[in-house]
């Protein structure tokens with residue numbers, strides 16, 4: 404890898420410019436990185452070009468012209484991509500956002516020496532992802548990785564063994580919040596309340612409650628108790644949440660999806676192993 408003195412001007416190849424890849428590419432470009440992205444279909448390439456980002460099909464070409472290589476294909480697409488770029492990334496800084504697949508597997512599959520993992524969430528589309536980073540904190544490569552994802556939100560360094568839980572908790576959370584918002588709005592509609600006003604009110608209140616919890620650093624149960632007047636309105640709602648097992652279900656949601664992230668990683672690792680024995 405060329406010696407990187409100034410972080411600006413670092414050339415990044417984003418392999419797999421889908422939802423996460425194109426959003427990261429856009430954030431990186433806005434931050435001053437030079438970015439090239441790849442995809443397979445014309446419509447994906449066109450939509451990335453509309454963001455003002457160079458987009459090509461040739462993964463090896465993109466890798467060769469870059470200092471940093473981001474892998475952002477779906478887990479099941481990884482073995483095929485790995486077979487295309489294996490041996491071309493050994494002098495590059497590689498960052499994978501692929502859920503579940505461990506650094507050791509990525510290093511083997513890609514024949515890469517310097518691999519980091521990043522686990523963002525879909526809020527990267529608006530530059531507000533909470534992203535977990537994992538890899539050797541060496542003050543050089545780790546600084547570049549951190550700077551890249553700070554362009555798209557906040558970053559947290561975590562041990563690799565926490566990433567499956569992070570994926571379940573933070574990667575999937577926007578989906579769970581979206582379900583909660585939708586259901587609450589339907590409840591309001593069921594009581595004759597207008598949809599638009601209900602949606603705005605729910606979103607404002609979720610944002611403010613998150614801010615409130617974070618500013619006051621109170622335990623969530625404390626905030627709940629402040630709202631819950633004896634014999635009042637909130638306790639009626641809380642009784643429904645308890646009787647339907649919602650708090651316990653939330654715990655299970657994270658447990659089950661974290662286990663799925665782990666399983667997904669293992670199945671891709673098996674695929675990679677097979678591929679290493681019988682290359683495409």
Ligand SMILES: NC(=O)c1ccc[n+]([C@@H]2O[C@H](COP(=O)([O-])OP(=O)(O)OC[C@H]3O[C@@H](n4cnc5c(N)ncnc54)[C@H](OP(=O)(O)O)[C@@H]3O)[C@@H](O)[C@H]2O)c1
Nearest residue numbers: 419420421422423442443444447475476477478501502523
């Ligand atoms: N979505 C999330 O919320 C989220 C959150 C955290 C992490 N992740 C991880 O991020 C990764 C990407 O997820 P995503 O939601 O962005 O998926 P996506 O929208 O399906 O994007 C994947 C992209 O990879 C491209 N691709 C596939 N094989 C390729 C190849 N051989 N060469 C070049 N491009 C190739 C596809 O191109 P075409 O469109 O041309 O087929 C597609 O645009 C996944 O590994 C996932 O685990 C996702």
